[in-house]
Amino acid sequence: MSPHKAPDSSRRSDRSRRAICDAALSLVGEVGYARTTIEGIAARAGVGKQTIYRWWPSKAAVLMEAFVDMGTRAAEAAEAEGTAGGGEHGIPDTGDLAADLGLVLRATVDELNDPAIEAPTRALTAEGVIDPALGAQFVENLLEPQLQLYVTRLRAAQEAGQVRADIDPRIALELLIAPLTHRWLLRTLPLTHEYADQVVDLTLRGLLVQP
Template sequence: MARNQSAGRPVPAPDATRRSERSRRAIYDAALALVAEVGYPKTTIEGIAARAGVGKQTIYRWWSSKADVLLEAFLDLSEQAAETARRAQADDRPAYGIPDTGDLAADLKAVLRATVDELRDPAFEAPSRALAAEGVVNEELGRAFVARLLEPQLQLYADRLRAAQEAGDVRADVDPRIALELFVSPLAQRWLQYTAPISHEYTDTLVDYALHGITPR
């Protein structure tokens, strides 16, 4: 019943410098594999430990919950993927983010098309959904998920929109953080909640509507 640093003998905090990197990685791999194979609800701490060849205590020592393990595993996966992508394009592109060819509509459409394709990647789908779902019901994890994974992505759109404002392609009085939601959120909702299918044509349409509005001009 007693958790960390509560009454009685304060449980000594584990020494992070002695932590086993090997176990950490094995736990990430096992967690992601299990979620993809049997689904989040059937993924258990005991299952992760067994698959990783690790004692249960090693998991409980470093993480507070199944969701927490998965969040860090997915963060690690994202970092690796970003690292790989960054190294692949290396010098020919200045910074990674949303391209700026000067044509805002085309740039947004291209990135959203790529996002649609990514959302269909089964390796990402299961853990993404699991984390999003847990975050809906668990505010603490939800905020961590947003702060560490979602918001950095959204920031890229905000940056691109700000650049467009300076180029005069977006009105100066528009808030980029809100404007980006006009095309990002509809895609997110369709994907998360299965409200309707997603496609390249769909995201193209979203960009057109968002840029020009739906009223007669």
């Protein structure tokens, strides 16, 4: 038998790929990750299930690419409309750090509360815990690029003399992200804009240079 060759992703139909990604996201949002199947994704996308198996090893891998694809399309749409706000860095830099971080955290709250995004995100988070390889992909492809946006903005604030020079931006960003993630994961209390504003306010009290 000839050795198995990895599929050539460059030969994939972009229309079919996007249809499959969209189908995966919609199905997970409608019926949950556990009840989503490759067969169901294929039927929703109008392709054969073998097409999916040729391109992805699992439904988790499909969902991962669907998330990356969704982010790419959102960025392209924002750039086309001139609403990217933060330019290439993704987070606005108006000179008002509190306002800039508040805007981003409020947008994060909206995304996490969006049923179309919440269910797939929870599924990937859970799968990443039990599958180290998938978890590493989740961090590399989805989480780390977002974290770097905060690092860039906080470093700019340091250079402007607003944030203390002894602050490590990688640690500081966790003060902003972790509370939202904790409340969202545990569903302990509502995740609201007001809560995001309080997180920004309390965090900046420890980060900003005091007059």
